[in-house]
Amino acid sequence: MISFDFMYFQPSSITETIDMYNGVHEQGEKAMYISGGTEFITFARTNKVYADVIIDSKGIPECNVLEMRNDDVVIGAAVSLNKITNSNLFPFLGATVKQIADHTSRNKITIGGNINSELIYKESVLPLLLVDARVKVVKGTDVRVVSLKSLFDRKMKLSPGELLLQIIIDSSYIELPYISLKRTKFSKVGYPVVSVAAILKENQLRVAFSGVCDYPFRSDEIEAILNDSTIPIVDRIDKVLGNLPSSIVDDLQGSREYRSFVLKNVLLDVMEEMEMGE
Amino acid sequence: MNWQNATSKAIIHLHVNGETQEVVVRNADTLLSTLREKLGLTGAKRSCENGDCGACTVLINGEPSHSCLSLAVEVVNLPITTIEGLLDSPVRTAFIDKWAIQCGFCTPGFIVNGHALLTNHPNAKEEIVEEWLQSNICRCTGYQEIKDAVNSLIVENDDSINKTHPRLSK
Numbered sequence: 001m002i003s004f005d006f007m008y009f010q011p012s013s014i015t016e017t018i019d020m021y022n023g024v025h026e027q028g029e030k031a032m033y034i035s036g037g038t039e040f041i042t043f044a045r046t047n048k049v050y051a052d053v054i055i056d057s058k059g060i061p062e063c064n065v066l067e068m069r070n071d072d073v074v075i076g077a078a079v080s081l082n083k084i085t086n087s088n089l090f091p092f093l094g095a096t097v098k099q100i101a102d103h104t105s106r107n108k109i110t111i112g113g114n115i116n117s118e119l120i121y122k123e124s125v126l127p128l129l130l131v132d133a134r135v136k137v138v139k140g141t142d143v144r145v146v147s148l149k150s151l152f153d154r155k156m157k158l159s160p161g162e163l164l165l166q167i168i169i170d171s172s173y174i175e176l177p178y179i180s181l182k183r184t185k186f187s188k189v190g191y192p193v194v195s196v197a198a199i200l201k202e203n204q205l206r207v208a209f210s211g212v213c214d215y216p217f218r219s220d221e222i223e224a225i226l227n228d229s230t231i232p233i234v235d236r237i238d239k240v241l242g243n244l245p246s247s248i249v250d251d252l253q254g255s256r257e258y259r260s261f262v263l264k265n266v267l268l269d270v271m272e273e274m275e276m277g278e
Numbered sequence: 279m280n281w282q283n284a285t286s287k288a289i290i291h292l293h294v295n296g297e298t299q300e301v302v303v304r305n306a307d308t309l310l311s312t313l314r315e316k317l318g319l320t321g322a323k324r325s326c327e328n329g330d331c332g333a334c335t336v337l338i339n340g341e342p343s344h345s346c347l348s349l350a351v352e353v354v355n356l357p358i359t360t361i362e363g364l365l366d367s368p369v370r371t372a373f374i375d376k377w378a379i380q381c382g383f384c385t386p387g388f389i390v391n392g393h394a395l396l397t398n399h400p401n402a403k404e405e406i407v408e409e410w411l412q413s414n415i416c417r418c419t420g421y422q423e424i425k426d427a428v429n430s431l432i433v434e435n436d437d438s439i440n441k442t443h444p445r446l447s448k
Contacts, residue, residue: 002306005286008351023282038347041308042328054305056352082341104391104413105329107341108348189412 002044006051010059014138014165017055021161022140024053033057033163035078036110039117049118062136062165063112073169077112081124084111090169092178093127096197099182100124102189112164116156119191120249122216125152126197126208127180129218131173136166154215176201179273183262185253193254194262198270205276211253212263213246226267226276233277237267290354294319295363303350310334310345313360321361321386332414335387336360342394342413361386368431369393376427380418388414392428402432 011017017033024031032051034040035058043049057063063078066087073090082103085094100123101109114124125148133148139162148167151157158164178199184190192211199206205226208218225231225239241260248263250256271277286306292299294317301316310327313319313336322345323333329344336345337359364370369392372378379385388411395402395410402410407428416424 001311002308004306006305007284007286008288008305008349009284010352027282037349037352038329038344041347041349044306045327101329102332102413103410104332104335104342104344105347107338107343108329187412 002041003047004044004050007053008056009053010056012059012061014060014062014143014163017057017060017163018138018140018161020053020055021163025161029053031055031161034113035063036080036108036113038105038108039113039119043118057112057163058110060165065166068171071171073171073174075111075167075169077115077164077166078110079112081106081109081111081114090127090174092131092173092176092180092197092199093124093169095178096127096180097124099180099188099192099195111167115152115167116158116164118155120214120216121191121195121210122155123182123192123195123197123210125216126195126210126218127178127199128167128169129208129216130197130199130206131169134168135164136168138163138165154217173199173201177274179270181266181269183266191253193259194266196263196266196270198274200274205270205274207270209263212248212259213244214249215246217245219243219245226271229276233268233271237264237271240267288351290351292317292350292354292358293356294358295360301350305349305351307350308346309336309338309348309350309353309358312350313345313358319360319362322390323383323386325383330415331384332387332391333384335390335414337390337394340394340397342391342410359390361390364389364393367393369396369427372427372430373424376423376430378420378423378427380416380420384414384416384418388416388424392424392431395428396431400432407432 021031029052031053033055058078063076065074065076066079067074081097085098111124128148134145135148136145176199180197182195183193185193195210197208210216221243222240225236248256248259287304289302299317303312313322322336325331325333327346329347334345335342338353339356369389391414399406
């Protein structure tokens with residue numbers, strides 16, 4: 001049971017949504033956007049989050065788009081993970097989000113919600129970082145399209161009241177070889193001990209990680225190491241472990257040593273699958 | 279939409295099992311608590327309340343959904359089906375025939391999910407069955423019988439011998 005009360009709205013346009021957020025904010029009350037709402041409900045139940053007003057973005061048509069538009073794949077922020085997988089519009093993203101939570105939950109979890117999650121994993125961002133995805137965001141009357149990379153540093157850096165509308169992916173990435181591997185502690189359903197997504201573009205491997213450090217990341221240094229064919233693969237992987245952007249997570253899901261061991265093995269699988277031998 | 283005149287409660291209409299029900303809810307009420315405490319539909323079970331166990335599974339717009347992870351106010355205007363609305367589902371009979379019940383607490387969630395699975399994938403391959411059923415937990419660990427119950431309907435739904443599920447081809 002959620003212990004606190006809030007007002008709930010499901011506006012049907014961007015303008016209505018933004019006006020409502022600003023109106024609530026001007027009154028000194030706290031408004032929060034949701035799309036799937038799963039994280040809000042679980043966090044609210046345990047009093048980890050509070051809001052006076054919930055603004056549900058799934059009524060906004062722009063947030064429900066899932067289509068090829070000219071040379072881009074356009075995905076609305078309120079599209080569920082299962083719809084993305086089932087559409088097969090962008091198989092790399094579909095395969096990665098298929099590993100998040102369980103099938104029933106993926107009917108409710110949205111791509112926008114997962115990327116904006118307060119949890120450390122946010123696995124749907126991995127392929128998006130690798131394909132230089134762009135995002136359409138709105139604040140006030142200002143709608144802008146920017147690179148996801150410019151807004152994502154450990155987590156999404158949206159300013160208060162700014163709303164993620166869409167994710168845009170250049171279709172030239174659709175046919176590239178990819179792999180997405182997730183290792184959990186027990187069953188297939190669960191938070192990752194290690195999750196790695198990789199894509200091969202112009203013979204250069206791009207790799208992004210979740211579950212390793214306490215935020216998802218893509219690193220130029222790590223990609224340079226993995227693409228250095230003058231070094232044996234096992235040495236490259238050892239070198240990667242010395243060049244992680246922060247310390248490896250050490251928690252109940254997996255000790256630092258265990259995550260390190262799993263990461264090495266996952267990277268070996270990635271290198272083998274992507275034929276990145278010496 | 280004027281937020282300043284709004285309150286934290288609402289009178290909503292829910293379309294449950296083919297009937298429209300008027301109900302007064304807090305905006306903070308989950309669909310699970312509304313079904314159980316306001317509408318008397320106690321088939322969906324309260325367990326983890328965290329979307330982990332599947333005991334509260336209902337169909338929202340035909341898709342299996344954890345009713346503990348939906349607000350009642352979110353699903354206004356969407357058709358909702360609970361276990362009470364699946365009296366004629368062959369999945370119920372299959373669970374009895376295959377003894378896919380031990381303590382029974384998880385059973386409604388499994389049947390609702392299995393019903394959606396077979397509706398969407400009448401000839402589901404093992405990979406699909408595994409993926410869908412992983413959404414539900416049975417603390418009695420009766421997974422084999424539950425899978426057998428679901429698989430028995432895949433065979434019955436399938437008129438092609440070549441598509442017979444490997445486990446059932448013995």
